[in-house]
Amino acid sequence: MKYRTYKQLNLPEIDKEILEFWKKGKIFERSVSEKPEDNTFVFYEGPPSANGKPGIHHVMARTVKDLFCRFHSMQGKRVERKGGWDTHGLPIELSVEKELGITKEDIGTKITVYEYNQKCRETVMRYKDLWDDLTVKMGYWVDLDNPYITFENEYIESVWYLLKRLYDKDYLYKGYTIQPYSPAAGTGLSSHELNQPGTYQDVKDTSAVAQFKVVRDAKSEFLYEKVDKGEVFFIAWTTTPWTLPSNMALAVGKKIDYVLVKTYNPYTKLRVNLILAKDLLGKWFKADAAALDFEAYQAEDKLIPYQVIAEFKGNVLEMISYEQLLPYQKPEGEAFKVLIGDFVSTEDGTGIVHIAPSFGADDKRVGDKYGIDALMVMDEFDNPMPLVDKKGKFVEGMGEFSGRYVKNYKDNPDYRNIDVDISIKLKKENKAFNVAKYSHNYPHCWRTDKPILYYPLDSWFIRASKLKERMFELNKTINWKPASTGEGRFGKWLENLQDWNLSRSRFWGIPLPIWRTEDGEHEKCIGSVEELRLAIEEANKVLGLNQEVPKDLHKPYIDEVVLVAANGEAMKRESDLIDVWFDSGSMPYAQWHYPFENEEKFKANFPADFIAEGVDQTRGWFYSLHAIAVMAYDSVAYKNVVSNGLVLDKDGKKMSKRLGNAVDPFDTLAKYGSDATRWYMISNAPPWDNLKFDLNGLDEVRRKFFGTLYNTYSFFALYANIDGFDYKEADIPMEERPEIDRWIISLLNSLIQEVEKDYADYEATNATRKIQNFVDEHLSNWYVRLCRRRFWKGEYTQDKIAAYQTLYQCLVTVAKLMAPVAPFFSERLYKDLNNATQKENHDSVHLTLFPDADNKTIDKILEQRMDYAQRISSLVLSLRKKEKIRVRQPLQKIMLPVLDDAFMNQVDGIKDLVLAEVNVKNLEYIKDTGGLIKKRIKPNFKTLGRRLGKNMKAVAQKIAAFTQEDIAALEKNNSYTLQTNGESFELTLEDFEISSEDIPGWLVANDGNLTVALDTTITDELAAEGMAKELVNRIQNLRKTKDFEVTNKIDVTIQNHEAIQAAVAQFGDFVCNEVLAENLELSESLLGGDSIEIDGIELTIAIEKA
RNA sequence: CCUGAGGUAACACAAUCGGCAGUGUACCAUUCUGAUACGAUGGAGGUUGGUGGUUCGAGUCCACCCCUUAGGACCA
Known part of the structure; x- marks a missing residue:
């Protein structure tokens, strides 16, 4: 069977072919099912939402997922990949x-x-087809036929089970938190909604600095002691004066300096003594008023005198009491104390913060810490509520403010600003120090465009903060890629973990499975459908109802279910839905409908070995998985996690539809092929760095890597087909193969080792770069180039077979190494090779095992030797170029200075290769005996720097000034005494780097420590040989333009010319042999034929098939 | 404002413990090719985001600042 050959490389075409093949042969299914069940690599698919169209960044994320799964599959693991959909x-x-x-x-x-x-x-499934299409086309192997879907009853039941489990551990509770709330729309807002563009708007509000009168007692006596007249007040600033009636405390900074200032109130002109932060003194008092005489102050004076009479740190103020500012409602429990808050700053305001736990998140938190509750009143059902109702107006019992809206929510033209009215009242009562308009940025409801309130809402919480130490600890056992995301972003987040707000007042989601009596005295958490059925039966019996378990566990059906408490009271479901992040974090359990089914399956698949998503999931899915696993099972949910960065456009801008710079994934795949896209994404930058997506880069990958590999294969296939090589011969032992074969095999095995390690460490970028370098640099541009003749010349000998075997092995191994990243091309390559030889019993490269490196073949010394060969060749070629002597012109000799024997032995091994490559007859070593070599010396900074310290600079200069004699003496004695700054140092050869620089009188080139000299004399014989090679070249070109087959024999007639006579006479046989000519004749009068040119000489040549 | 990541040639990226700033592409020039969508050789291209510090020596360590990007806070 022949190796398949192609006209040109067409990656999209290969994609199509291979997809068809995979589908027909069920290759994905087989890659899973043929692996042992007890040797698994567990992967979790983070569910995308099919509600939006997939973008190019999804190709990135899924390439990362796919490639490590494929790699472990090739490691012999069973890697199941269950797809999933996030639907709520x-x-x-x-x-x-x-x-x-x-x-x-x-x-x-x-x-x-x-x-x-x-x-x-x-x-929710609108774009499912589009997603499935992308999944298939990009070669992402995931089970699309049996995905988990978060809205299915089974999934919900598992989630309920988990909730119940947490409930039984007492991790669930109901409480108030301060959340963004839109009174105009009557709904709470998520932070997501708050981050919509345009929600934060600049508004002008009436701000007030209120005076809170200090209660004189033992704690505050130290303040009153300094005072000669008037009362002592804390002053605190607010941009929302409507929250002042709900004030319950004041907060100061522990380490902030505060001062007590004696002055007059600007509105009442009464003598007052005010406490505020020292740093903010200048904000509220004019400096030139400090010197004013208190006694001379008149009520109408513009400047109000002030004087600092005491100074102290915030911590001495802790727990001092003050009088309630606006005593409409009396609080229960402790209130009106000074607290220490870490959020207090001296950026603005007074350095003292007004605390209303009803309407501020910080306020609530610091209040909770000190046991100070929000100020609440009872509504008509005797439930506590804040002083502002959900419509945004004050409750009854607020005096003149009762029933008034705190902001103009109804667009009432007669609306009177309540902040202003409150401020006026404060001014009159000697409770305001300053009232002013203040412009600031405040969030607005994105739907009604009205300012939002921070409002206490009843929510269900998970006590995540209680387990934060455990979560932190277990997180340390997770291998994060990159590590900084795990330690930094995720670790920090765990350290400051707040309780998880589970409630969402929405309609489409998993209902919270908790039923309560009206007064909240009795409640029941349901953990399964069966449990629900029993509870319903019970309720039916007691309450005389006729209910059934709903067929759909969503709203509204589930809300109709009434259960019964132990005391016979009816219980209704808590109306909230749960946060969708809990949905997705439940997938390890719910995807198998655990624990109701598949117990074994679950146990074998928990925790995951590997997950990968965008870095934006750090606090999303990565967290919800982790939190649920720790809370419910005291386990991690995943052992390795790769968080990939964003895909930006080529200028580093975010891709968005708005900017029109979004790259369409389908276009890209169709044009460049899946493999080029995947390879580009992985090789260009580590996945966790943001990728600047540039289509030119794709093109480069296609040309440089896939193009080169394709050509290498084509070359192989062309000649292997001619020679009928199908690898039926036994492997030629390594030691019988030529040096260059052993070299490329050594490199290949080194490559296997490194690539395997990189993949195992989730460092795919390094792996791809190494593979690419191997293919371009070594396999194609050195091995094949140097071995070309072995493939096309001569009989089917051992040497030829060795060359075929070697190249075959390289190609088939490269196919396997690249298979995880480039699944299509590698498949094509593998199959084209293996179909012809039937050497391996696998239908697909993805069913093979990752190659094992054969350590015996790795020869680092050989690798270094070949490196010398490559570099020496390059140097010789550069010398030829400089002298404008083309490579076809043979030259007599190369001279190579050798400084030690080891180097000479190394070069000796590759001498013939180099000579053939650069077309030179001999290589001569120049030992350093006659002083022929001029050397260059440099200090070894590493060893010397440590010893010499600050003398290093001076020494470096001295060493640079060494003469050839100095160097010779140093080499002879292996020691040198160096004097500098009165100090003396004994130096050995170790402390220097000596290299050859020049051979005077010769044409010389350098590369690092290598130096090469070239004899550029062209004798008559060399000239004749050069001419013969020119003739060969021209005749070969003619063969090519005439479309002769590579194997056709020809007859050649050349117009006679004195320039070529010597060449034909001496090298005629050589020419014939090279161009497959049976006859070569010189003719004085040649008719027809083609005109060629050599060194400005026009000649006519006629060739025809023999 | 806080936290993480990043800033090196036109572009994409390297540079181990602090020890002579490199590779690829693109560009210019020369050239080669019976595998080429290649290849070879030379050239040009750098104040390593900025300022200071530590050090004999800093792309690398420290401090501050600027820019990009992500996440969080946005309160009084």
């Missing part, structure tokens, strides 16, 4: 609403929850 969440709701032209408020009125959810269910 806000983006889906939003796209549905946009499509239907509705808002959240319309749900339940214009559209039923049933219809809404139905629509979500349809929308």
Whole structure:
């Protein structure tokens, strides 16, 4: 069977062929099923949402996933890859609403929850086909037929099980947190919604600095001691004066310096004593007022005198009491104390922060720490609520402010600014130190464009903070790529972990499986459908109902289920849905419907060996997986994780539809092929660096790497087909193969070792770069180039067979090494090789095992030797170039200075290769005896620097000034006494780097420590041989233009000319042999034939098939 | 504002423990080829983002700043 040959390289065409082959042969399925079940490599697929179209960055992320799975599959592991779909969440709701032209408020009125959810269910898989198409085309092997889908009942049931498990461990609780809330829209907002463009707007608000009167007692006595007249106040600034009635505390910074200032209130003109941060004194008091006379101050004076009468650190203020500012409602428990808060700064305000736990997240947190609750009143159901209701207006019992909106939510033209009214009241009551307009950036609801409130909302939480030490500890056992993401971004996040807010007041998601009585006294968490069935039966019995387990566990059906408490009261479901991140973090369990099914399957597949996603998932999926595993099973969820960076456009800008710089993945794959795209992405930069995606780079990869490899194969196939090489001969033992074969095999095995290690370390970029370097630099441009003649010349000898075997082995091994990254081309290459030889019993490169490096063949000394050969050749070629002597002109000799015997022995081994490559007859070594070689000396900075310290510079200069005699003496004695700055140092050869630089009188070139001289004399005989080679070249060109077959024999007639007579006379046989000529004749009068030119001489040559 | 990553030739990237700043592409010139979508040779191209510090010696370590990018905070 012949090796398949091609007209040209067409990667997209190969993609199509191979896809068809994989599909027919079920290669993916077989790559899994043929591996032992007890030797697994576990991979988790992070579920994408099929609600949006895939982008080029998905190709990147999936290439990373795919390649390591393929690699481990080739390591003999069973690598199951279950796909999955993320189907819940806000983006889906939003796209549905946009499509239907509705808002959240319309749900339940214009559209039923049933219809809404139905629509979500349809929308969510909208682009599934597109995704599947991309998955297939890019060669991402994942099981698309049995994916897990987060909206399915089985999935939900597993999630419920996990929630119940956490509930039983007492990790679930209901509590208030301060969340962004839009009173105008009547809904809470997620941080995602808050980060929509345009939500933060500059607004002008009335800000107030309020005076909080210090209660005089033992704690505060030290303040009053300094005071001669008037009361002592803390002053605190706020841009939301409507929160002042809810003030419960003040916060100061522990280490911040505060001062007590004696002055007059600018509105009431009363003498007051104010406490504020020292650094902010200048913000509120004019410097030239400090000198003013207190006694002379008149109420109408512009400048108000002030004087600092005490100074102290914030920590002495802790727990001092003050009087409630606006006492409409009395708080329960502790209140009106000074607290220490780490968030307090002296950036703006007064360095004292007004704390209203009802309306600020920081406020709530510091309040909780000190046991100070939010100020609440009871609503008509006796449930606590803050002083502002959900519509954004003050509750009853707020005096003149009762029932008024805190912001103009209703676009009422008569709206009176409540911040202003509160400020006026404070001014009148000697409770305001300053009132001013203040312009700042404040978030607005992206739908109603009204300012949001930070509002306490009832939510269900997971006590994640309780386990943060454990999560931190287990995180250290995870291998992060890159490590900094794990230690830094993720580690820091775990260190400061807050409880997980599970609640979402939405419609399309997994319902929280908790039922409660109206008063919250009794509650029940459901952990399975069976449990729900029993609870329903019980409720039916007690309450006389006729309910069934809903067929769909989503809203609205689940909300209709009423359960019964132990005391016979009815329990209703808590109306919240759970955070979608909990959905995805549950996939290790829920994808198998564990623990209700597949117990064995789950146990064999937990935790994962490997996961990979974008770095943006650090606090998303990476966290939810980790948190759930730690909380529910005290285990990590994954052992290795690669977080890949972004794919940017070629200028480093983010890709977006808006900018129009997004690259279409389908176009790219269709044009450049999947492999070039994948190879480019992986080889260009480590996956965790952001990738500047440049189509020119793709082109380069295609030309440079795939082009070269393709050509190498084509070369092999061309001649192997001619010679009928199909590897039926036994392997020729290594020691019987020529040096160059052993060299490339040695390099190949070194490559196997390194590439395997790189893949195992998740360093695919290094692996691809090494493979590429091997193929371009060594295999194609050295091995094949030097061995060309072995393939096309002469009989089918041992040497020829060795060459075929060697090249074959290189190609088939490269196919395997590159298979994880370039699955299509490697498959084509492997099959084209193996189909012809049937050497291996595998249908696909992806069913083979990763090659084992044969250590016996690795010969580092040989590798170095060949490196010399490459460099010496390069030097000789550069000398030829300089003298404008073309390579076809043979030259007599090369001279090579040798400084030690080891070097000479090395070069001796590759002498013939070099001579053939550069077309020179002899290589002569020049030993350093006659002083023929001029040497160059340099200090060895590494050894000398350590010893000489600051004398290094001076010594380096001295050494640079060494004469040839100095160097010779040093080499002879192996020691040198160096005097500098009165100090003396004994130096040995170790401390220097000596290299040959020149051979005076010869043409010389250098590369590092290599020096080569070339004899450029051209004798008559050399000239004749050169001319013969020119003739060969011209005749070969003619053969090519006349489309002769490589094997055709020819007759040649050349117009006689004195310039070629010597060449034909002496080297006629050589010429005939080279061009496969049976006859070569000189003719005085040649008719027809082609005109050629050699060194300006026009000749006519006629060739015809013999 | 905080945290992480990054900033090296036109572009993409290297540079081990601090020890002579490199490779590839592109460009210019010369040239080669019976595997070539190659190859060879030479050339040009650098204040390693900036400023300071430590050191005999800094792309590398330290400090501050600027820019890109991601994440978080955005409060009084």
